Structure formats: C-alpha cells, structure tokens
Amino acid sequence: MSSWTRIGGRRSQVAVLATSAALAAGWVVAVVPAGVILYGLFGALMPAYWSPIVHAGGNNWYAFIDITSWLTALLCVPLGIAFIALGLWLAPLFLRWYGQMAYSMLAPTKQAALERQVAHLSESRAEVVDTGAAEIRRIERDLHDGAQARLVAMGMTLSAAEQVLDDNPAAARALLLEARDASAKALTELRDLVRGIHPPVLADRGIGEAVRALAMDSPMRVRVTNELPGRPPAPVESAAYFAVSELLANVSKHAGAHQVWIEMRYERGMLRIDVGDDGRGGADPSEGTGLRGIERRLSAFDGILALSSPPGGPTVATMELPCELSSPKTSSF
DSSP: OOHHHHTTSHHHHHHHHHHHHHHHHHHHHHHHHHHHHHHHHHHHTHHHHHHHHHHTTOOOEETTEEOOSHHHHHHHHHHHHHHHHHHHHHHHHHHHHHHHHHHHHHSOOHHHHHHHHHHHHHHHHHHHHHHHHHHHHHHHHHHHHTHHHHHHHHHHHHHHHHHHTTTOHHHHHHHHHHHHHHHHHHHHHHHHHHHHHSOHHHHHHHHHHHHHHHHHHSSSEEEEEEOOSBOOOHHHHHHHHHHHHHHHHHIIIIIOOSEEEEEEEEETTEEEEEEEEOSOOOOOGGGOSHHHHHHHHHHTTTOEEEEEOOTTOOEEEEEEEEOOOOSBOOOOO
16 A cells, blocks of 8 residues: 555545645745846846956846946846836736636535535435424424314313203303313414414515514514515525524523614625624524524525624624525515
8 A cells, every 4th residue: 555545545645746736836936026026136236236246256247238337237227127026016926826726726626516515415404304303293292282182172162062052051151152262272372383384474575574573573672674675485585584583582582682683685696684783792603502503494595694793792693595586575674
C-alpha cells in the first residue's frame, strides 16, 4: 500500500496535489508583483547610487539602458516608475487569477456538491417524515382524548334521553341540553385542532394576514410589515407561519421583550422573514429544541435560519426560503 493510499485514497491524492499547486501558485502571486515593484524602486533611485556601482565594476545596465553617466542614470527614473506602476497593476490581477485558480482546484466538484446536497435533502426529508409521524400521533391522541371522547359521551347522553323521553320529559330535556353543550365543546376542540394543523386565515388570506393575526393575539406589541408582492406556495407558507409562531412564543417566554417587529419581503427568489425583539438577548439554539425545530422545519424546503442575539439584545432571527410567488398581493401593517 502506497503512502498516498494511507492518507485517504485517490480523492486525498488529488486534494494534496491541488493544495500543493495552490501553495506554489501563491508564491508566484506574491513574488512576481513584489519583484517588479522592487526592480522599479531600484531604477527610480538609480541617480543616488549609480556611480559607486559602475566604478566598482558592477553591472551598468538597467533594463535596456547602459548607465555611463548622470544623464543615463536619470533616464532610469521614469523607467523605474513605469515598473512600479506595472507591479501595482499586476498585484490585483494576479490575486484575481489566483483566487479563480484556487477555487477551480480546491472547490468541491459538481458531483461532490450534488452528493452533499442529496445527503442534506435526505436527512432533512427523514426529519420531516419523523416530525410528520409525531404530528399525526399527536392529532390522534388529541382526537381520542378530546373530541372523540366528547362525541362518545354525547351519544350515550342522547341514548339515555331517548329512554326517558316518554316517562320523564324534564330529565330528557336536561340530557339533551347536556348533549348540546358537549357538541359545542367538541366542535370547539375540533376547530382548535384544525387551527393547529393549518389555520383558516392562512389558507384564505395568506401569510401576511395570518402573521398579523398572530401579532394581534400576542401579549406583546408586535409591528408587522408585509412587502410580499404575491403568495408563496401553501407548504412554504405553512412552514413560515409556524416558524414565526414558534419564534413569537420563544420571545414571549424567554426574551422579556416589550416590542417585536416582523418584516416579510421577497428578494432574489427568496421569501425572507425577519423577527426581531428588544429583549435581553443571548438566545442559543443549543439550549432548547424550539430553534432547532424551526431549523428542521425550514430545511425541508432548503431554507435557513440565521440568529443574531448578543447579550443585552436586540435579537433578530432571519428566515430564508427559496420559492416562487403566485398572485400579486401587497399590504402593510
């Protein structure tokens, strides 16, 4: 087994060779412009030391000028300045060339980038599937313990009312009233459950109005600015809505903020939402599951969550989701 194989195989060989070539090219980028500038300084200062060099038997040529007198030494000055200008011009040119060369040699190949993207999407999709399964179990549990239990009890109450309807109309009436109350509570629980899955205002009026409804229900002062020229796709709207809802809940619980602002806009194919507050700051995704849950929710759509929360605040959470907008709609609150 060769030494190249021991450090990681063919890809590692290519990486080492590319790194070595980039380092060698870096020396060229640094030395060539610097050498030209130094050579220019040598010529620009030639009148100061031409005589000792020439009389000592040294080289009396500067580029194409044969230095034999003060006048020929003076001719070196403009040529030296030209070399200095050339070196200053070459320096950024070489840097740009070096950057392009290093990127082409060291940047991931299209295949590697595609493999990494596929791995990321597979991971995010797996997390979404797990989250979806957990959400389905939660809905089943809520239905079983809430509305379903009330509907079963309501059916039993109606059966009891049917049995006493002829003999005791007053008792039957009381049972019917009890069944009506149970049906009203079951309907409320079902509406709350549906609202937690997909709020009607989000489906009917879009994320702008839905976030405004969240702001109105919040105990804090929330300013909402919606500059979206259209509506994102429904799945993206839903992910963004619940992410904003989670962020508002975090601010309410932990930030100690007096004012919150939410800004929504569409830039370069991205739905961008900023949620900021004037609270105590110091938010850390590693200290809880809320922010990590938002990251997982957004990653399913190749979205990102960026957080700025220095101690003392303010805290600003920025979400970006790639999407296309549909029908035009502009509103500001």
